[in-house]
Amino acid sequence: MATLLLVDDNEQILQVLDRYARAQGHETVLARTGDEALAAFAAREPDLVLLDVMLPGPDGFAVCRAIRQQSLTPMIMITARSEDEDRILGLDIGADDYVVKPFSPSEVMARVRAVLRRVPPARQPEVFRTGALAIDLQTFTVQVAGQPVALTRRAAEILWTLARRPRQVFTREMLLEMLWGPDYLGDVRAVDSQIKRMRSVLADVPGRDFEIRTVWGVGYQFEKA
Incomplete structure (x- = not known):
């Protein structure tokens, strides 16, 4: 940010x-x-x-x-x-x-x-926090309630992007352009695949107080429990 x-x-x-x-x-x-x-x-x-x-x-x-x-x-x-x-x-x-x-x-x-x-932003915080979630913005490693969560860097980037604006619905196309870049030649299934794996990893994490909600026909949204 x-x-x-x-x-x-x-x-x-x-x-x-x-x-x-x-x-x-x-x-x-x-x-x-x-x-x-x-x-x-x-x-x-x-x-x-x-x-x-x-x-x-x-x-x-x-x-x-x-x-x-x-x-x-x-x-x-x-x-x-x-x-x-x-x-x-x-x-x-x-x-x-x-x-x-x-x-x-x-x-x-x-x-x-x-x-x-x-020229990286000089005032970028080292860790983004919301509730039990913490994302290290230098390494894009994730913790929930103080416990490390094994997410890929790309999944951590998606999670950070959604968590930054919990009331906003992000379309697959928006996430693809923002994180993969405008020159990426793949399709939106890359976003779905990352979110599916992310949900699988997060499903049994104790202390989790959020979920990644699917807004059918639109995209994804970060939602506090």
Whole structure:
């Protein structure tokens, strides 16, 4: 999980990016002007900034320069123009990557993952806990009521993804894209197989206070007992 500062004056684009980012377990902070972006950055110290170039007030280039004067936080620039000059300027003043509108939200999230792999979030907690469940986010090992549970790394990633948002139903396609990646060539049965094995392992674990519920025709949901 990372905290993302999303900056765009187009409300529709902002809400789409917010929805996709939250679906992948990230926390989000939204800003619609250059001044809001700088204030939000100072208040929240995000792990990554998605920054539109064309903004009311200070534009994206000015915001990028201001942030770079005080921080090495990764930034991805968003531009509506494909001219090389804009892209080169953004990279020259400190952006880590860029995307051009119109874009696929899935592509943007893939770029976020790629940048965060290069620059891991500094404030990521070591262990995620909810009730009796604990997942080590460095090794993706799992404990229930203090006892180790022998899950595969992929199963632990699925469990963490679901447990982070217990009220959200995740489709198989969402889990496949989030955890296997957009370039995975397999099908959704890979998700079903991992969850089937996970349930088999968890079935007899003492102290378990949750279950992975199937929402028929939709996907899966983490549910507290």
